[in-house]
Amino acid sequence: MSDDPRxxxxxxxxxxxxxAARHWQPYHxxxxxxxxxxxEASELLEIFQWSTPEQSARVMTDPDAAHRVRDEVADVLAYLLQFCDxxxxxxxxxxxAKIERNEIRFPVAGGTGEAAGPEG
Structure with missing residues (x-):
């Protein structure tokens, strides 16, 4: 495996x-x-509560909101990786595998480039 910290x-x-260093395994x-x-996903959603679509698209232009978004994304990813582990x-x-299944389930409609339905 790579030694790249990313x-x-x-x-x-x-x-x-x-x-492990904190002996948290029994809780995980x-x-x-x-x-x-x-x-954590709900805390990410909370940042966008009551935002218009336009406001939500500009969330990263506000340094405080951008910091909160990055922190919550990190928390979501951390728990997801621990869950997977x-x-x-x-x-x-x-x-x-999910993308491959969705490509079969939701083919491009009529070759127009329009989506055939939502992801799931």
């Missing part, structure tokens, strides 16, 4: 070491990590 596997190992059950992931899920392989 490598997902390296980040996963770093998160596991961080939790699939249920607890899924709940924590949901909470506990269950032995390769998140990149899971995403690739």
């Amino acid at each position: 490598d997902l596997d390296a980040l996963r190992r770093r998160l596991a070491a961080f939790a 059950t699939p249920k607890n990590l899924a709940a924590a992931l949901s909470v 506990v269950l032995g899920v390769d998140p990149l392989a899971a995403l690739e």
Whole structure:
């Protein structure tokens, strides 16, 4: 594996070491990590609460809001990686497989470039 600190596997190992050093493994059950992931995703959503579509598109132009977005994205990704680690899920392989299934489920409509339906 790569020693690049931005490598997902390296980040996963770093998160596991961080939790192990603090003896948090007993709390890192699939249920607890899924709940924590949901909470952090909700905190990301909270940043956009009551925003118009236009305001939400400009969120990164406000330094304070941009900082909050980056922090919540980091929290979501951290819990997702920990969740995957506990269950032995390769998140990149899971995403690739999901994209492949969606390409089959939602073909381009009539070759016009229009989406056939929402992702799911």
